[in-house]
Amino acid sequence: MRQETPQSRTEKVWLAALLIFLVGANLRTAITAVPPILSNIQSSFRMPEWFLGSLTTIPLICFALLSPTVTYLIKRFGILTVTVADLLLLTIGNFVRVYSFPSLLIGTICVGSGIAMLNVLAPTLVSYLFPMKIGTYTGMYVFAISLSSSISAGFSSVISQWITWQRMMQLISIIPVIAIIFALLLQRERPDQRRSKTDAQKKLTTEVSAWKRPLAWALGGFMGIQSLLFYSILTWLPPILMASGIKQNTAGYLLGLLQLVALPIAFVVPRIISSLTKQAPMIWTITGLFIVGLASLFVIHISFWFAILACVSLGFSTNMAFSVAMTLFSLKTRTPGETASVSGMGQSFGYILAATGPMICGWLHGLTTNWVIVLLFLLAATLVMTFVGLLVDKEDYVFE
Numbered sequence: 395m396r397q398e399t400p401q402s403r404t405e406k407v408w409l410a411a412l413l414i415f416l417v418g419a420n421l422r423t424a425i426t427a428v429p430p431i432l433s434n435i436q437s438s439f440r441m442p443e444w445f446l447g448s449l450t451t452i453p454l455i456c457f458a459l460l461s462p463t464v465t466y467l468i469k470r471f472g473i474l475t476v477t478v479a480d481l482l483l484l485t486i487g488n489f490v491r492v493y494s495f496p497s498l499l500i501g502t503i504c505v506g507s508g509i510a511m512l513n514v515l516a517p518t519l520v521s522y523l524f525p526m527k528i529g530t531y532t533g534m535y536v537f538a539i540s541l542s543s544s545i546s547a548g549f550s551s552v553i554s555q556w557i558t559w560q561r562m563m564q565l566i567s568i569i570p571v572i573a574i575i576f577a578l579l580l581q582r583e584r585p586d587q588r589r590s591k592t593d594a595q596k597k598l599t600t601e602v603s604a605w606k607r608p609l610a611w612a613l614g615g616f617m618g619i620q621s622l623l624f625y626s627i628l629t630w631l632p633p634i635l636m637a638s639g640i641k642q643n644t645a646g647y648l649l650g651l652l653q654l655v656a657l658p659i660a661f662v663v664p665r666i667i668s669s670l671t672k673q674a675p676m677i678w679t680i681t682g683l684f685i686v687g688l689a690s691l692f693v694i695h696i697s698f699w700f701a702i703l704a705c706v707s708l709g710f711s712t713n714m715a716f717s718v719a720m721t722l723f724s725l726k727t728r729t730p731g732e733t734a735s736v737s738g739m740g741q742s743f744g745y746i747l748a749a750t751g752p753m754i755c756g757w758l759h760g761l762t763t764n765w766v767i768v769l770l771f772l773l774a775a776t777l778v779m780t781f782v783g784l785l786v787d788k789e790d791y792v793f794e
Contacts, residue, residue: 409580410523413477414531416573417516418538420481424488424505424566425453426653427546430632430646434559439495446756450629452499453506454621454749458742460507464514473522474581477515481570481577484508488567492560508570513741536660540653540713542569547628548650551643607736612786613722614740618747619779620715623684626751626772627652627708634765638695652705656713663717667725676718677783683711684776688769715779719744726791751775 428435432446467476483504491501520531546566553562631652632645640648667676687707694701723737755768 406580409576411531411534413573413576413580414516414519414523414535415538416569416576417477417481417512417519418535419542420484420570420573421509421512421516421535421539422543423546423569424484424509425450426543426628426649427550427563427566429629430547430551430642430649431554431559431562432629432633433636433642434554435498438559439498441495442760446629448753449498449502450625450752451749452502453509454625454745456503456506457510457513458745458749460510461514461742461745462738464511464518467511468515468518473515473518474577476511477519478574478577478581480508480511480515481574482508484512485567485570485574488570489564492563533660537657540656540660544650544653544657547653548647551632551646555643609726609786609789609791610736610739611743612782613719613726613736614743615747615782616722616779616786617719617740617744619775619782620712620719621744621748622751623772623775623779624712624716625748626755626775627712629752630755630759630765630768631705631708634691634768635694635701637765638701640694640698640701648701648705651702652709652712655706655709659710659713659717663714663721667718667721673718673722673725673787674784676714677780677787680711680714680718680783681776681780683707683714684779685773687711688773688776691769692766718783722786726786726789 428449432449435441435449436446464476471479487501487504487506487508489501491498491505516535517532520535524531550559550562553565557565628649631649632642635645635648636642663676667673670676684707687704690700690704690707694704719740723740727736755771758767758771759765761767
C-alpha cells in the first residue's frame with residue numbers, strides 16, 4: 395500500500411473541501427436561474443401561465459419522492475459513486491431542457507432528481523469527509539448554496555440576453571461537470587469509501603418511526619410551509635416586480651439581492667437558535683420579516699425603495715426560516731438515528747407540501763390577472779407557518 399505523505403493528505407483535504415463547496419453550489423443554481431427568464435421560456439414554448447410554476451414544482455416533487463432512496467444507494471454503491479451519478483444526472487438535465495417542451499419536462503425531472511439526492515448527500519459527505527469539522531464544512535456548503543443562488547438569480551436574465559436563454563441554461567452544466575472531476579479524483583484517492591460509509595451508516599440506523607409522532611408532523615409542516623413560501627417567492631417575484639414597471643434585468647438583480655442577503659444567515663441563525671431555550675422569539679421575528687416583505691410588494695409602484703425593502707426582508711425571512719427548520723431537526727431529537735428518521739420524514743412530507751405553492755400562485759394569478767390575491771395567499775401561508783412553528787416550540791423532543 396502506498397504510504398500517505400503530508401502533501402498527499404493536503405491534496406485530499408483540498409479535493410474534499412472543493413467537492414463539498416461545488417456540491418453546495420449545485421443545490422439551487424439550476425432552479426434559481428429559471429424565474430428571471432420565465433417569460434423567455436414561455437414565449438419560446440408557448441406554455442400556459444399556470445404551467446410555469448411547475449418548473450419549480452417538479453423539482454420539489456422529486457425532492458419529496460427520491461430523498462428516502464439515497465441511504466440505500468449509498469449502502470449499495472458508495473457515497474462518492476452516488477455523488478458522481480447524481481451530478482451526471484444534473485448535468486444531463488441542464489443540457490437537454492432547452493430544446494423543446496417535452497425536453498423541458500424531461501430535463502426538469504432530471505434536474506430535480508439530481509438535486510433531490512444531492513440535498514441528502516451534502517450533509518452526509520461532510521460527515522464522511524470531515525467527521526471532526528462538521529460545523530465548518532456544513533457552513534461551507536450552505537454558504538455555497540446562497541452565493542451560487544444569488545449569482546444565478548441575479549445574472550441569468552442578463553446572460554440570456556447575451557447568449558440566449560438556452561445557452562445560458564446549458565452553461566450551468568459546467569458546475570456539476572467540474573464537481574464530477576473532483577469527485578472522481580477523490581474517489582481514486584479513497585478506494586475504501588464504500589466499506590467505510592456502509593459501516594458508518596449502520597451506526598445511524600434506527601428502528602424508531604417518526605410518522606406516528608405529532609411533533610414530527612409539526613416539524614414537517616413548518617419545513618413544508620417555509621419551503622412553499624420560498625419557492626413561491628423565488629418563482630413569482632420577478633413577474634410581480636415587472637408588473638409594477640421594473641425592467642426584467644433589474645428584477646433579476648433584485649432576486650439576486652434576496653439571495654445575497656442570506657449569506658450571513660447560514661452561520662448566525664443556527665448558533666442563535668441552539669442557544670435559546672424556546673424558539674418562539676425567532677419564529678415571531680421571521681413572521682415579522684415576512685409580513686414586512688410581502689406588504690412592501692403591495693406598494694412597490696409607489697417607490698423603487700419598497701422593492702428593495704421587500705427583497706431584503708424576504709431574503710432574511712426565507713433563509714432564517716430554512717435555517718431554523720434544519721436546526722430544529724437536530725434540536726428536537728437526541729440521537730443521530732432519531733435525527734435521520736425525523737429529518738427524512740419531515741423533508742419528504744415538507745417538500746410535497748412546498749410543491750403546491752408555485753402552481754397555486756400561478757393558478758390564482760391566472761384567475762384574476764393581478765398579484766394581490768397571490769400576495770394575500772402568501773400572507774395567509776405565513777400565518778399558518780407561525781402557528782405551526784409555535785406548536786413545535788411547545789414540546790422538547792419528538793421521541794419522549
